[in-house]
Amino acid sequence: MVSKSAIQEQMAKQEYKYGFVSDLDEETVPKGLSEDVVRLISHKKKEPEWMTDWRLRAYRHWLTMKEPTWSNVRYPPIDYQDIIYYAAPRPKKPVNSLDDIDPEIRSLYAKLGISLQEQERLAGVAVDAVLDSVSVATTFKEKLAGLGIIFCSFSEAVQEHPDLVRKYLGSVVPFNDNFFAGLNSAVFSDGSFAYVPAGVRCPMELSTYFRINAQDTGQFERTLIIADPGAYVSYLEGCTAPIRDKNQLHAAVVELVALDDAEIKYSTIQNWYPGDKQGKGGIYNFVTKRGKCLGDNSKISWTQVETGSSITWKYPSCILQGDNSQGEFYSVAVVNNYQQADTGTKMLHIGKNTRSTIISKGISAGYGRNTYRGRVQIHKGATNARNYSQCDSLLIGSTCAAFTFPDIQVQEPTAQMEHEASTSKIGDDQLFYCQTRGITPEDATNMIVNGFCKQVFLKLPMEFAVEAQKLIGVSLNLEGTVG
Amino acid sequence: MLEISNLQVKVGGKEILKGIDLSIQPGEVHAIMGPNGSGKTTLAQVLAGRVTYEVTGGSVRFEGKNLLAMKPEDRAREGVFMAFQYPVEIPGVSNAYFLKAALNAIRKYRGLDEIDAMDFVTLIQDKAKLLSLDETFMKRGLNEGFSGGEKKKNEVFQMAVLEPKFCILDETDSGLDIDALRLVADGINTMRGPKRSMLVVTHYQRLLDYVVPDFVHVLVDGRIVKSGDADLARNLEKHGYGWILEEAPKPQAARP
Numbered sequence: 001m002v003s004k005s006a007i008q009e010q011m012a013k014q015e016y017k018y019g020f021v022s023d024l025d026e027e028t029v030p031k032g033l034s035e036d037v038v039r040l041i042s043h044k045k046k047e048p049e050w051m052t053d054w055r056l057r058a059y060r061h062w063l064t065m066k067e068p069t070w071s072n073v074r075y076p077p078i079d080y081q082d083i084i085y086y087a088a089p090r091p092k093k094p095v096n097s098l099d100d101i102d103p104e105i106r107s108l109y110a111k112l113g114i115s116l117q118e119q120e121r122l123a124g125v126a127v128d129a130v131l132d133s134v135s136v137a138t139t140f141k142e143k144l145a146g147l148g149i150i151f152c153s154f155s156e157a158v159q160e161h162p163d164l165v166r167k168y169l170g171s172v173v174p175f176n177d178n179f180f181a182g183l184n185s186a187v188f189s190d191g192s193f194a195y196v197p198a199g200v201r202c203p204m205e206l207s208t209y210f211r212i213n214a215q216d217t218g219q220f221e222r223t224l225i226i227a228d229p230g231a232y233v234s235y236l237e238g239c240t241a242p243i244r245d246k247n248q249l250h251a252a253v254v255e256l257v258a259l260d261d262a263e264i265k266y267s268t269i270q271n272w273y274p275g276d277k278q279g280k281g282g283i284y285n286f287v288t289k290r291g292k293c294l295g296d297n298s299k300i301s302w303t304q305v306e307t308g309s310s311i312t313w314k315y316p317s318c319i320l321q322g323d324n325s326q327g328e329f330y331s332v333a334v335v336n337n338y339q340q341a342d343t344g345t346k347m348l349h350i351g352k353n354t355r356s357t358i359i360s361k362g363i364s365a366g367y368g369r370n371t372y373r374g375r376v377q378i379h380k381g382a383t384n385a386r387n388y389s390q391c392d393s394l395l396i397g398s399t400c401a402a403f404t405f406p407d408i409q410v411q412e413p414t415a416q417m418e419h420e421a422s423t424s425k426i427g428d429d430q431l432f433y434c435q436t437r438g439i440t441p442e443d444a445t446n447m448i449v450n451g452f453c454k455q456v457f458l459k460l461p462m463e464f465a466v467e468a469q470k471l472i473g474v475s476l477n478l479e480g481t482v483g
Numbered sequence: 484m485l486e487i488s489n490l491q492v493k494v495g496g497k498e499i500l501k502g503i504d505l506s507i508q509p510g511e512v513h514a515i516m517g518p519n520g521s522g523k524t525t526l527a528q529v530l531a532g533r534v535t536y537e538v539t540g541g542s543v544r545f546e547g548k549n550l551l552a553m554k555p556e557d558r559a560r561e562g563v564f565m566a567f568q569y570p571v572e573i574p575g576v577s578n579a580y581f582l583k584a585a586l587n588a589i590r591k592y593r594g595l596d597e598i599d600a601m602d603f604v605t606l607i608q609d610k611a612k613l614l615s616l617d618e619t620f621m622k623r624g625l626n627e628g629f630s631g632g633e634k635k636k637n638e639v640f641q642m643a644v645l646e647p648k649f650c651i652l653d654e655t656d657s658g659l660d661i662d663a664l665r666l667v668a669d670g671i672n673t674m675r676g677p678k679r680s681m682l683v684v685t686h687y688q689r690l691l692d693y694v695v696p697d698f699v700h701v702l703v704d705g706r707i708v709k710s711g712d713a714d715l716a717r718n719l720e721k722h723g724y725g726w727i728l729e730e731a732p733k734p735q736a737a738r739p
Contacts (some may be wrong), residue, residue, distance in 0.1 A: 296708035428535075433571045436531050436564070437585035437641065438592070447584060451575025451624065 032081040035059060038186050041086045045155050045189075048162060058175035058185030065179045070372040072403055073311050073340040075247075075284065083249060087188040087221070098457035129380040144204075148197040149233075151206050154222050157193035164195055168226055172255035172292045172319070180251040180286040184220045190255070191221035196231035196262075205461055207236040223254040227262035229295060234265040236464060247275075247310060252287045260295030260322065265303070268316075268459055271471055272308035279338025279367070282310025289316035293325035293351075299330040302345065303459045305468040307475040309338055315329035315373065320382075327356040330456040332468070334475050335368025335400070344405075349385040349415075358389040361453050364400035365476050371403040378415040386416045394443065394452050395425040396476065422442075424452075448471050484509045484680045485530075485550075485649060490541035492522075492529050499525045501705035502541065504695035507649075510677040514691055514716060517702035518724045523684045524568060525546045526702070527653040530682070532558050545649065555728040559585075562648030566638035566655050572626040578637065579607060579621040582644055589645060614670050631658035641669040650674070650681045656690035667691030688720035700725050720726040 029040050038059045042052040067078070144151050150161060175185035196202050204374050227233055250272060253345055256264045266289075275282025285308075289301035302316035318327025327346035347356035362370040372391045393402035404421055426448050434444030450457070457465045485507040492500040499522045507513050517523050530538045530543065534553030543550040550558060573581065587597045593660070598606070607621060614636045626634050635655055642650055652671065656664055672692050683694060691699070691713065699715040700707045701724070707728050709715065719727070 221615045438559035440556050440589040454575045
């Protein structure tokens with residue numbers, strides 16, 4: 001447990017800690033989207049023809065698609081021609097090692113609390129730092145390479161490992177999957193790529209820190225993780241963005257592929273700028289994350305802590321194709337002020353004896369709107385499939401809202417389904433009780449919230465759990481919401 | 484230790500306490516008895532700092548300080564404790580974690596360091612024995628799924644760990660069977676001492692058979708109408724509240 005005084009201190013300091021802007025020399029393409037822009041992005045990244053073609057096919061298909069309107073979030077229309085689709089910090093010289101990285105970028109990461117050196121030396125975490133779409137540095141690469149593990153930027157993977165990329169890119173999230181995935185497929189600028197060969201257990205947590213820095217830019221990263229038979233990998237992702245008055249679009253795609261007996265654990269702490277107290281600015285986080293348990297006995301586990309973004313639209317899902325495969329989804333989503341979240345998961349049971357677990361915790365405060373949306377599908381032939389779902393909502397104050405839309409489709413009589421849901425409110429009685437024991441209402445709220453999230457926090461790697469706890473305290477800005 | 488003078492309290496516009504005077508010295512145990520709706524719980528809650536109760540007159544001084552001006556958490560840190568009639572549940576927050584947070588908040592206020600983790604474990608083990616609570620109790624969510632009796636035991640257990648100077652026990656005996664009542668009463672009695680005072684709010688005499696008070700006050704319609712020693716409580720048990728009501732001076736202004 002992180003000490004409460006530390007949380008308090010942080011809360012007192014400011015509302016959004018990561019709201020600084022780094023003055024980097026950025027290289028951008030003109031605003032707007034066209035085939036030329038797609039080609040330009042591909043060209044700037046020196047991509048092979050097949051990649052350019054794939055982007056163009058995605059772009060042409062995207063033109064025929066309509067932005068989805070089924071979600072329970074509200075926002076003004078997005079002008080897709082008013083977005084810069086590519087921005088890269090202009091390096092002063094080629095980056096060969098950590099020491100070569102622009103000091104501005106280095107200090108930026110230091111402010112974020114992830115000194116690359118520190119990470120490398122102390123934590124044993126390999127960081128692939130993505131700043132405005134381009135991967136700045138990939139640490140630990142050599143150590144991982146010794147085990148046959150590939151961990152690099154997506155662009156590098158396109159150059160160095162084209163066979164793997166071609167084989168799996170779009171195999172879980174095809175470019176015609178949905179509007180935002182289509183857009184991403186056309187203009188994605190960078191992201192992370194990880195491949196763990198058969199039988200290898202990745203000895204460290206792989207980690208990427210994304211950050212949106214430039215103004216009016218959308219960030220469209222693309223991540224692909226492949227675990228060959230018997231492999232294991234745990235991947236961490238953390239996100240922050242500076243404060244801007246205008247809304248920024250973030251439409252990422254993450255694809256995971258687990259082969260026989262492989263396991264992928266994917267953890268996210270999402271703390272994009274949520275907008276101010278009046279709901280001005282903030283990130284539109286429209287993300288498609290999906291994993292495919294392709295092989296028998298494979299397992300994919302999603303853990304997410306969503307505290308940021310003005311709008312979150314995100315459903316990390318599992319396609320349980322292999323027999324005996326397992327999917328998990330553990331989520332904490334926090335909305336405050338005018339934030340809106342529509343998040344949940346899909347568990348598609350196709351293989352026999354497949355199992356899935358869904359634990360979703362939604363916390364709403366201020367004027368926030370929090371929606372859990374889940375779909376569990378048991379396909380014909382998926383005999384003895386099992387699902388356990390639990391979605392709990394916690395309300396703070398009387399102006400927020402929580403919604404739950406579970407959708408269960410069973411086509412197999414042997415399926416076992418369990419669904420539990422609860423809604424509770426932090427009551428004056430609870431706060432008063434804590435106060436009579438010497439605990440302030442702010443600390444009490446923090447304590448109650450952390451108790452509520454405990455099941456999910458336990459699934460996070462240790463350091464992340466501490467960070468998540470702090471973040472939730474900060475994003476609920478507890479002094480403002482209680483008493 | 485505690486000086487209540489002419490305390491008047493309204494709840495939702497309605498006058499509940501109509502001028503309470505009460506003086507409690509260190510080491511004394513006072514019992515407040517009275518029929519339902521007489522204002523017993525209101526008195527307890529006002530002392531603990533509940534904001535829904537509006538103090539319209541009078542004062543309360545705790546060790547010379549103006550208690551009513553303090554936030555509830557500061558009252559706790561100064562040494563006031565209330566054992567609730569209906570303790571709340573906080574799921575996912577373990578009893579042990581909660582108590583440690585409480586203890587450290589109080590220690591910090593008094594300029595002490597946070598308690599050492601091992602010392603804390605020893606402390607709660609000692610106090611748990613007092614109330615025959617087992618180890619798993621500490622790991623369970625705060626009052627989460629507790630029976631009525633367990634909740635009441637937990638209140639006294641918390642009191643034993645936090646070692647307040649002044650304890651308010653609000654209907655601590657309600658919902659307890661005879662064995663649990665004895666355990667809880669023993670717990671309370673071990674805490675009696677020359678420096679600690681208690682205010683025991685109860686509807687029935689039975690708790691007072693075990694926790695024998697130095698003074699008994701009868702609260703009727705927002706006023707203390709009679710005070711005496713432990714015998715008064717026994718008389719009440721035997722004869723009910725009726726005789727006191729007849730004896731008591733009538734309120735000067737009749738209510739509409």
